[in-house]
Amino acid sequence: MFWAQSARPRWLIVVDMKVRILRGASEIGGSCVEVESSGERLLIDAGMPLDMPAEALPNVPLFAEESLRAVLISHPHLDHYGLLPWMPPVPVLMGAAGRRILRAAAPFMRQRARIPDGPDFVHRRPMQIGPFSIIPFIVDHSAYDAYALLVEADGKRLFYSGDLRTHGRKRRLVERLIESPPKDIDVLMLEGTSLGRTAPGLRPLSESDLVGEFVHAFAETDGLALVQTSAQNIDRMVTVYRACQKANRTLVLDLYAAQILEATGNSRVPQSHWDGIAVAIPHQQRLQIKRNEWFEALARHSRHRIYPRTHLARTPSNYVLMFRPIWMAELERAGCLDGSSLIHSQWPGYLERPAFAEVDAWRQRNGMDFHQIHTSGHASPRDLQRFAVALNPEVLVPIHTARPKAVHELYSKVKCHADGEWWAV
Numbered sequence: 033m034f035w036a037q038s039a040r041p042r043w044l045i046v047v048d049m050k051v052r053i054l055r056g057a058s059e060i061g062g063s064c065v066e067v068e069s070s071g072e073r074l075l076i077d078a079g080m081p082l083d084m085p086a087e088a089l090p091n092v093p094l095f096a097e098e099s100l101r102a103v104l105i106s107h108p109h110l111d112h113y114g115l116l117p118w119m120p121p122v123p124v125l126m127g128a129a130g131r132r133i134l135r136a137a138a139p140f141m142r143q144r145a146r147i148p149d150g151p152d153f154v155h156r157r158p159m160q161i162g163p164f165s166i167i168p169f170i171v172d173h174s175a176y177d178a179y180a181l182l183v184e185a186d187g188k189r190l191f192y193s194g195d196l197r198t199h200g201r202k203r204r205l206v207e208r209l210i211e212s213p214p215k216d217i218d219v220l221m222l223e224g225t226s227l228g229r230t231a232p233g234l235r236p237l238s239e240s241d242l243v244g245e246f247v248h249a250f251a252e253t254d255g256l257a258l259v260q261t262s263a264q265n266i267d268r269m270v271t272v273y274r275a276c277q278k279a280n281r282t283l284v285l286d287l288y289a290a291q292i293l294e295a296t297g298n299s300r301v302p303q304s305h306w307d308g309i310a311v312a313i314p315h316q317q318r319l320q321i322k323r324n325e326w327f328e329a330l331a332r333h334s335r336h337r338i339y340p341r342t343h344l345a346r347t348p349s350n351y352v353l354m355f356r357p358i359w360m361a362e363l364e365r366a367g368c369l370d371g372s373s374l375i376h377s378q379w380p381g382y383l384e385r386p387a388f389a390e391v392d393a394w395r396q397r398n399g400m401d402f403h404q405i406h407t408s409g410h411a412s413p414r415d416l417q418r419f420a421v422a423l424n425p426e427v428l429v430p431i432h433t434a435r436p437k438a439v440h441e442l443y444s445k446v447k448c449h450a451d452g453e454w455w456a457v
Contacts, residue, residue, distance in 0.1 A: 048186040049457045051219070054093035055079070056431045057451045060225050061111030063432050065192065066095050068454075069185035072162040075103045076181060076192050080114025092118045093452075101162045102150065106194030107178030108134050108264065116146050123150035125159070125166070127177035129296050133264060136295035139324060140288045153179050169209060171195075172202035174409025176266040176296060182214055188457040189214070191423060192221045195432065197411045198418075199238040201267045206411075210422040219457050220425035224433030225410035232441075233414060237407040239271045246275030246375070249403045255371030256348035256363075257281070258355035258400075260391070261378055263289035265409070266301055268377055269354075273302040273309070276352050284310050284344070284353040287317055287326070290333040304333040310351075311337050312344070316358040340366035348372065357387075360394050373401035380404060417442040 049069045056063035061082035067074045073096060081091070097120045105113045105126035113134065116124065124147070131147060138145035151159060153168035160166075167182040173195045181192045191214065198206045230236070237245075250257050261268050269289070276283045283302070285293070290304040290311055304311050311333050313321070321330055338344070344351055345368045353359065355374065363369055374395045382388055383404075395402060411419065420428055420443040428443045430436040436448045449455050 049188040049190070050454050051190065051221075051457055052454045053429075053431060053449055053451055054095060055081070055451055057449055057453075058434065058436050060432055060434055063112055064093050064115065065221065065431070067164070067183060067185075067190065068099075069163045071099055072101050072164075073099045074101060074161065074164055074183070075119070076183070077106055077112045077194075078103055078115035078119055079109075079111040082111050101164070104166065104181060104183075105130070106181060106192065107173055107175040109175045109195070112195070113147075116148065119146075119148075121148070123161075124148045125150050125161075126153060127168075127170075127179060128152040129298070130175070130177035132295040132297060133176060133292055136291045137264065137288070139326075140291075140320070155179075167214075170202065170205050171209070172197050172200040172206050174200065174265045174267060176264065180209070182217075186457075188218045189216055190219045190221065190457050191217045191425065193223050193419070195223050195225065195410060196419075197236070197409060198415045199236045199407060199412075200409075201239050201270065203238075206419070210418055213423045217423050217425040218427070220420060220423050220428045221431050222416060222420055222428055222439070223410065224416060224430045224435065224439055226408060226412055226416065227433050227438040228435040230408070230412050232412075234412060235414075236412050239267050239407065242268075242271050242377075242405055242407060243275045243278070245405045246272060247278045249373065249375050249405060250275065250279040250281055250352065253371065253373040253401065254349060255373075256344055256368050257352045257373055257375060258359075259352060259375045259377055260355045263292045263354065266293070266296060269293065269302060272352065272354070272377075277308055279352075281352045282308055282310050282350055284312050284338065284351050285333075286354065286356070286359075287311065287313055287321065287330060287333060288356075289354050291329060294333075305335045309336060310343075312340060312353070313337075314356075314358045314362050340368055344368040357391055360391070364394075364398065369398045369400060372398070373403060375403045375405055377404075377406050379408070380406065413438075413442065 052066050054064040063077040063079040065076040102123045108130040134147045155170045158167050163185045165184040168179040171180050180194050183190045273283050345366045428446045430439040439446050
């Protein structure tokens with residue numbers, strides 16, 4: 033196992049590396065961190081705030097653009113990459129699969145899209161950008177191709193956790209980090225999303241646990257089962273597909289979901305041509321396909337194409353549809369909803385937002401049952417503590433949390449920094 037080491041004894045090194053959190057010191061989402069050494073800079077993440085409307089002009093943090101060497105994107109979630117369209121033209125470092133997913137998603141999204149080229153992260157392979165040495169580590173998260181990052185300069189070592197958990201399908205990667213952590217970490221910047229949201233001793237459900245819950249919900253549904261989740265949550269897509277296999281139902285994707293799954297480049301991830309998977313195209317998406325001439329993509333994913341009126345309406349109990357609101361009017365018109373259910377498989381906080389109120393009114397109007405089946409994309413407080421203790425940093429700096437002071441309950445050496453405050457590593 034390779035760990036980058038300082039070339040000089042630590043006691044001879046003059047500290048030059050410094051950091052400031054541009055956004056994220058006391059909020060979840062919108063993460064953006066600036067790192068400086070020898071007059072050169074990196075940005076770690078360039079996130080859009082979670083509460084910002086898609087059409088709004090974002091509040092871009094101010095930083096010295098002329099000395100920026102690169103932007104490092106830990107994972108393809110909007111609250112970590114959403115400001116890329118407003119970044120200067122520098123290389124963007126991220127995982128290759130994450131970059132492909134964002135490019136596949138961009139034509140379907142309302143957000144301004146710009147996913148620049150740059151070197152791709154490879155798990156545990158060191159990279160050099162100016163004075164900075166970077167080692168990426170794949171971690172378990174609800175975003176596919178997510179990384180923690182070790183950044184070293186001036187003999188100092190900063191470990192940025194990104195977003196992580198230990199109850200998803202890549203949990204062993206984080207467990208290996210805990211079992212055999214990098215040494216001599218000066219600062220650990222640790223996400224704390226679950227602090228204040230999750231009881232300290234609570235064990236989150238695993239993705240494997242969710243398979244059984246979905247099977248049970250499908251069995252209770254006499255008609256069509258609708259699952260509302262993000263197609264970019266690849267772990268969840270695998271979970272739903274496995275539940276469909278157990279329940280003897282076909283999983284129905286739209287073109288967007290089919291494109292996202294294809295973009296993973298992973299032959300073990302469900303694909304549109306697999307047995308037990310079908311593709312159906314809602315009206316709004318058909319208009320997009322015609323307007324943008326996506327005929328080749330449609331043909332590529334049409335091996336098992338089905339239609340609402342001739343398949344879903346006739347034998348609805350045979351199917352599980354990956355649901356988005358663009359399906360609502362079409363499913364009503366096709367008469368697909370007798371005995372159906374809506375399964376919400378996202379963060380429960382979304383249920384309180386205006387966008388879901390419209391969906392819920394539609395659900396109730398059509399007499400649909402409701403289920404909430406979900407597990408967090410973030411580590412529990414207990415697992416955050418295990419991670420911090422294993423890495424044993426000289427100081428822990430919380431980020432991506434609404435309760436930064438609660439980190440004191442997890443680790444003894446904590447320093448909270450405000451947004452915009454420079455501090456030495």
